[in-house]
Structure formats: C-alpha cells, structure tokens
Amino acid sequence: MSQEYTLSSTATADTSANAPLLQIRDLEVGFKTQRGLVPAVRGVDLTLHAGQTLAIVGESGSGKSTTAQAIINLLPGAGQVTGGQILFEGKDLTKLSSAAMQDVRGREIGYVPQDPMSNLNPVWSIGFQVEEAIKANGIAQGRDARKRTIEVLKEAGLSDAEDRLKQFPHQFSGGMRQRVLIGIGLSSRPKLLIADEPTSALDVTVQRTILDHLETLTRDYGTSVLFITHDLGLAVERAEQLVVMYKGKVVEAGPSAEILANPLHPYTQRLVAAAPSLASRRIQSARRPETTDQLDISSVGSADDRLIARADARESGTHQDLIQVTNVSKVYNIRKGGFKTDQLKAVDDVSFAIPKGTTMALVGESGSGKSTVAKLVLQLESITSGSITFDNRDVAGLRGKELLNFRRRVQPVFQDPYGSLDPMYSVGKTIAEPLVAHGVGDRASRQARVRELLDQVALPASTVNRYPNELSGGQRQRIAIARALALKPDVIVLDEAVSALDVLVQGQILNLITDLQAELGLTYLFITHDLAVVRLVADSVCVMQKGRIVESASTDDVFDNPREAYTQKLLEAIPGAHFQFGR
Amino acid sequence: MPSNTAPSAGHYVADLEETPVGAIDQVDSSQKARSTWSDAWDSMRGRPLFWISAVLIVIIVAVAAFPNLFSHTDPARGCLLPDSNGGPEAGHIFGFTRQGCDVYARVVYGAQASLTVGLLATVIATLVGLVIGALSGYYGGAFDAIASRIGDIFLAIPTVLGAIVLMSVLPVRDPWTVALVLSVFAWPQVARITRGAVLSARNADYVTASIALGVSRFRILVRHVVPNAIAPVIVVATTSLGTFIVAEATLSFLGIGLPPSVMSWGNDIGQARVSVATAPMVLFYPAAALSLTVLSFLMLGDVVRDALDPKARARR
Numbered sequence: 001m002s003q004e005y006t007l008s009s010t011a012t013a014d015t016s017a018n019a020p021l022l023q024i025r026d027l028e029v030g031f032k033t034q035r036g037l038v039p040a041v042r043g044v045d046l047t048l049h050a051g052q053t054l055a056i057v058g059e060s061g062s063g064k065s066t067t068a069q070a071i072i073n074l075l076p077g078a079g080q081v082t083g084g085q086i087l088f089e090g091k092d093l094t095k096l097s098s099a100a101m102q103d104v105r106g107r108e109i110g111y112v113p114q115d116p117m118s119n120l121n122p123v124w125s126i127g128f129q130v131e132e133a134i135k136a137n138g139i140a141q142g143r144d145a146r147k148r149t150i151e152v153l154k155e156a157g158l159s160d161a162e163d164r165l166k167q168f169p170h171q172f173s174g175g176m177r178q179r180v181l182i183g184i185g186l187s188s189r190p191k192l193l194i195a196d197e198p199t200s201a202l203d204v205t206v207q208r209t210i211l212d213h214l215e216t217l218t219r220d221y222g223t224s225v226l227f228i229t230h231d232l233g234l235a236v237e238r239a240e241q242l243v244v245m246y247k248g249k250v251v252e253a254g255p256s257a258e259i260l261a262n263p264l265h266p267y268t269q270r271l272v273a274a275a276p277s278l279a280s281r282r283i284q285s286a287r288r289p290e291t292t293d294q295l296d297i298s299s300v301g302s303a304d305d306r307l308i309a310r311a312d313a314r315e316s317g318t319h320q321d322l323i324q325v326t327n328v329s330k331v332y333n334i335r336k337g338g339f340k341t342d343q344l345k346a347v348d349d350v351s352f353a354i355p356k357g358t359t360m361a362l363v364g365e366s367g368s369g370k371s372t373v374a375k376l377v378l379q380l381e382s383i384t385s386g387s388i389t390f391d392n393r394d395v396a397g398l399r400g401k402e403l404l405n406f407r408r409r410v411q412p413v414f415q416d417p418y419g420s421l422d423p424m425y426s427v428g429k430t431i432a433e434p435l436v437a438h439g440v441g442d443r444a445s446r447q448a449r450v451r452e453l454l455d456q457v458a459l460p461a462s463t464v465n466r467y468p469n470e471l472s473g474g475q476r477q478r479i480a481i482a483r484a485l486a487l488k489p490d491v492i493v494l495d496e497a498v499s500a501l502d503v504l505v506q507g508q509i510l511n512l513i514t515d516l517q518a519e520l521g522l523t524y525l526f527i528t529h530d531l532a533v534v535r536l537v538a539d540s541v542c543v544m545q546k547g548r549i550v551e552s553a554s555t556d557d558v559f560d561n562p563r564e565a566y567t568q569k570l571l572e573a574i575p576g577a578h579f580q581f582g583r
Numbered sequence: 584m585p586s587n588t589a590p591s592a593g594h595y596v597a598d599l600e601e602t603p604v605g606a607i608d609q610v611d612s613s614q615k616a617r618s619t620w621s622d623a624w625d626s627m628r629g630r631p632l633f634w635i636s637a638v639l640i641v642i643i644v645a646v647a648a649f650p651n652l653f654s655h656t657d658p659a660r661g662c663l664l665p666d667s668n669g670g671p672e673a674g675h676i677f678g679f680t681r682q683g684c685d686v687y688a689r690v691v692y693g694a695q696a697s698l699t700v701g702l703l704a705t706v707i708a709t710l711v712g713l714v715i716g717a718l719s720g721y722y723g724g725a726f727d728a729i730a731s732r733i734g735d736i737f738l739a740i741p742t743v744l745g746a747i748v749l750m751s752v753l754p755v756r757d758p759w760t761v762a763l764v765l766s767v768f769a770w771p772q773v774a775r776i777t778r779g780a781v782l783s784a785r786n787a788d789y790v791t792a793s794i795a796l797g798v799s800r801f802r803i804l805v806r807h808v809v810p811n812a813i814a815p816v817i818v819v820a821t822t823s824l825g826t827f828i829v830a831e832a833t834l835s836f837l838g839i840g841l842p843p844s845v846m847s848w849g850n851d852i853g854q855a856r857v858s859v860a861t862a863p864m865v866l867f868y869p870a871a872a873l874s875l876t877v878l879s880f881l882m883l884g885d886v887v888r889d890a891l892d893p894k895a896r897a898r899r
Contacts, residue, residue, distance in 0.1 A: 254594030
C-alpha cells in the first residue's frame, strides 16, 4: 500500500511534538512451512498516537494477532518479519536485538494475552508471578517489589490483595485471572498496552467490568491501548480508532464510529451486516432454489409478514408442545477429599415447553446450568427430579429400542466443531454414522443420503472424502448439522453451536439452520451465552442464572421489556448494544 | 445500505482491486484429501531417518526369512576344530568360532530366532495389553481396578528375574515360549498406555455426540475410542520390539533363553564370551548385528512417534 493516512483524530499535522507513539509501515510477516514462506501479514500500515485507543478487528486468520505479536517480537516459532518497519517512539523495533527488545517488552509495551486460563503458571502463586514481572522489568527489587506487587493487584481490582498473594491460579475465577494479567501488563506503566482478545473467554457481564476497569486505568496513566478483537460492538464501544483487517491486509481504517456507521469497503459492509446486535431482527428463511447460501440478515423489510404468517400458523391449530420440561432438577455429588461429598444443584426446578416447529433459546452465563439442561433433554444425563416429555411421552428411563427411537428423533449439535467430529473419520463416514447405527438403508442409499445432506448444508459433494482437520470451524459445524439431520429428526439441540465461529461464518450457519427449520419443520432448543445471537433465531427465550430460569418470554418481550434485573444487566453488557450499525 | 458520502480525512478505504472479497468459508479443494494416517505417512516420508531404518529393517527381515540366500555355508555343519578361533579368510569373512564354525553364517542364521522372538513377543504383549487396557479404561469400575492391580504386580517384578524363574520351570524352550514369557512381563506397560489414551479419548466430544446419535457403547469403543487411542500404542510397540530382542539375547546369554541347539545372537554372544580375550571379533559380529537391529527399530519408533504426535499435526 502506498497511500499514507493518519489516524489522528485531531487535524494537526505530524509535528515532532505530536509524533505518533506507534507507527507501522508496510509490515510484512510470513510463516515458514514445508511449502515455503506463507505470508500472514501483507503490507500493513497503522498509526497510533499517545493516549489513543485503537482496535484491530478481523476474522480468524486475518493477521490481526500476528500483527500484534510482531510489534513485541513474540511471533510463534516459524513466524518472521519479512519487510516493513515498526516504529515505536521513532525507533524501529524490527531492527532491535533480542536483548534490547526484552527491555522494551513489558517495560514500555505491556501485553495482555487472550486466554486467562492458560497464561498464568499453575505451579506458582499469583504473588510470585506478579513479583517476577515487576523484578524482570526493573521496577523494584527486594522488599519494594513485594510492596509494589500488592499495589499492582489492588490497582487490578483485587481488594484483598495481601491475602491473595499466596493463592494459586486455580483459586481465581477467569475474570480475576484476567485482572491479574492486566495488572502485570500495566505494572511498569508502559506507554502502550496490547490487549489481544482480552475478554473473549469471559462472560459478558465480567467482560464489561474488566473493560471498564481497563479503561479507567489506562486513562489515568495515559496509556495507549491496542485492542485485538473480533467483536465490532466492543471495538466501537472501547476504541476511538479502528483498523479492519482481511487476509493480511488493512481494508478500512479510521474513526471507529464513522466506519461502523458508514462502512465503505465491501468486506467491512459484510462484517457490519452480520454483526448481531440488539437492533437485529429474527432471520427469516431466504431459501430460494438458485441462491442457497446468501447472507440475508440485513433485509428486515418483510419481518412483519413473517411474524403474521407465523401467528396464523399458530392459530390454525398446528401448534403443539413437542418438548415439555417440568420442574426438572439435577444434583451432582462432588467428591471433596476423603469420603465426604458435596451436593451441587446444577439445575434447579426448571420448567419450559417448546412448541413444534419453533426455536427456544436458553441463555445464561457459564455455570448457569444451561448445558446441563441440554444433556438432560438429550438423555445423556439422568434427571434427579421432575419430568421431561417428548411428544407426550416421558423420556426418563427409556431403555433399549425406545431409547434408540428417541435418539433418532432428537439430535444434538455441540459447541466445539474441533472436538465433536472424530478426526479419524472421513466426512462421508461421519455423516453416515447415525444411518449405520440405526440400520437405515443399504450402502448405496446411505451414500445417496450423505450427498443429499451435504447439499442441504451447502457443502460440495467432493467433501465426502475429506477429514475434519482439513476443514474450517464453520465447515465442521455444517458437517455436525448434516450428521444431526441424517435421521430426519424432529428436534435438534444446538448447544452453543455457533459460539466458536467468526461472525460471518456464524451468520451463515444461523441462516442455514433457519432455512432448514422452514424446510423441514424442525424444532430447536438453542443454547447460548450470546443474547445478541438469540434475537436472530429464537421465538422464545428462557434466561438462566445459577441453575434457575429467571425470565421466560417471547424474544421480543425479553429484548424490548426485560422484567428481571439480571436480564437487563445481561442486555446492558452486550458490547455496543446501543450502537446503530450502518446497514 | 451505507450511504455514498465521501469518507472524512482520517477514514481510509483500501483499493478494492487490491483487496478483493472472497466467498465466505469456502471449502479449499485445491489439495487432495488427507487422513491422519496419510498425514503421518507424509511426515515420515520426508525424513532420512525413516528411510535408513526402513531399509535396514527390510534387509534384516529378508536375512531372517531367507538366510540361505545370504550365506552359502551351512552353519550347522562343517564346523572344523582346526579352524577354532581362526581369523577371516576367503569365503569366511568374519572368521571362525571356538568350535570352528563360520561366524558370518551363524550371524545370518541367528537373525531368524532373534527376530521371531521379538516380533512374537511384541504382537502378544500389544494385543493383550491393548484389549485389557482399552476395556479397563473405557468401562472402568471393578474390571479396571482388578486389571490395573494385576498389571501393577507384573510391573513390580524385574523382567529378567521373573523370566529366569519362569523359563526354568517351563518344559520346552523355543522362540514361542521365550516370547510368551517376555510378554507376560510386558503387557502391563502397553495396557497402562492404552488405558490412559482411552481415558482421554472416552471423554471427547465426538464420543458424546455418538452416544446421542444412538451408537452402541461397544461400537463406540471399537470404532471411535480405540482408533483414536492407538497411536501411542503403535509407538510403544515399535520401540519395544528392539528391547524384546535384547531381552531374548540376555536370557540366551544367561543360558536360560533359547537352547544352544537354536542359533541366536544371544547364544553366540554367550558362547563367544569365553574366548573374548583371544578372539574378540567372534563376540563383536553377533553383538553388532544385535545392536544394528535394535537401533533400527528404535529409530523407526522415534520417527513413528514424531509422525503420530498430535501436537505436530497441523490444525488449520
């Protein structure tokens, strides 16, 4: 890219007094593989001024994290900077020796990694790890280091810091661990903090408090922040400047509110159109014979027609509760050293019903018991009390043939598209597995059905011989959906089925399941932590908290008039909840 | 749709020609389909160590199967005492043993017994360990508790000590009995590794998915769990083949392995011991053959481990 641009929000030109803190010029990063050097970042320019916050957004594989890692020279083994400059306060970081770079890292540029679960060493106490960072950066030594450690943890928002010094990472929740990592990142008052998806692994409400806290700290210290994120809402809410990356290149850059209200590059337009927000409406089936995988989230015009049609269908008497969950509880016995056991009530007196042909969303944060409900409905765990009926038959205690029959009609799609497919099975074998297990058809008819299913989930027939490790997360999830559809079930339980996917792919999969619902009359139990997605697919919503359902209503009621404080808090915590995306 | 107002000064948009927008999430059909096994094969194929060990193993197996193709001298006959501990001469490049037998011929014919014991012991120990380990890892409960304790007991006995005791009770001493005795002490290790691999594969999401699809428990074990747990077992089997050959040699050297009538490297080493000071080469050749064989299998095991290591496998 030859065009020079500035992200300065002020109109003043670059004077020496107002030189940018970080300036990346034409950066190129490649990864060495057996097939030669594969470029990951291809000519990226960006400028960040002191005190500013900038977000790089993009899907996985866009090069956003690689760019951040290149700045602090933390590229994974095979990666190397192959061209361009990274000017930090005027000095080129790509030219520094590793010893000189070590001084910059931590002391001048702080880093908050993505996964708070794996980025603290489980065998050392929290205090030791914070102190280590403080000593390594030469901020304080000896007794002062200990004092500073306590200060850092206090700043990070741990009020009882002295007591917590001796605790170990497993005694901290995900949010608290991320606070510690932010504390370490900011401990030496760096001029720049790089936060690589700092809250992606956390619940929305925790995410909100962490980001609020981070904002306060960096504002107080005058630290510039470089966010790496896939979440447009988070970017517009937390960063004044935005850089959109796609396939290793910058496709659009500028003030974030302006870009997201008025996206000009087709890729940004796509991203903005697919970003679920509170303003979204339910997707309607857009399946036409010639366009099978069109992204149709943006067209909201005929939503009312669809709602009227749905209401008509309901009144015409076809409405019937296919699944009824009544006063269901699930208690786990947890071993607590020796012979003592503790009881954990994972699901507490939960009741709901799903009418045939509709989607009910079960929403909650981690530990709310929503996935346990999925397991209970799927008969993967037995219920402690209460009853679950499917098609007016009690499913508890189904055995042998009856259980097999139930499994044939109620199929699951799980969260992790990397884990739910056997890596040793080809795609064709995976999709045919339920047919084989239930003894449906012969070899030839099964093969025909597999091809038909691949077509239904919009994958080419040539995928049959491929293995899961060759496919992307979205493609794997399509395979999982095809496998679930193989036996022509009535109900599909989607347990966080789109949570691990990039927003565009997520949009595609949501379209797909909506189309399949219209085409095959499927009933969905849609389990998710993401309220914004719920609005796109669900007819009714149950909000779970600590094993109980706290609110249960139609989707529009929950979003427009949430009754419970907890629901309101969840809605408020969605990043960029009130931002009007340009569509 | 976005309006067509011009962007403000700070708003940069890339040239559309330079950054074309592709289809979302398209299947890359440019490359041919790859299974885990073909991935492993590709990884092994590129390593010289694999080819070196493979060629050596092929030669050793060929020697063991058709020793008469590699030596014109029949080692059982034609041992002449005047040749005792004689040096190399035309037609007898490795010289003669104390009994005046041709060393080269004995090394060639000895391969069969050593390799048979190694292969048999590996197959028996692996099969027994695999079945017991898989069942106890998958079903757990009482079977697991009992099988694991029995395995621990066998692991606690030093292999050579146990083998000496067992071999001295057995009425027959041939490659089969030696292999059986060795596998008695080797299966618990395979069972342990299998059990661990099965325990982690058992909790994989694809197993839960299969249960929910209505696949039977046993079928899941055979079709999903074992294939995903087999890689470490194959690695252990490849490396243990070498150690079984060594163990056979040890037992034969001590005089309680194969009987002296069976030609094996262990027996030859044992017999050469007495004349090691005067004719060290008589000891050297069977020992070198043994080392080369063991080394080949260890190298192959190394390459196989690297190829099957899940961390080394590309996850795109």
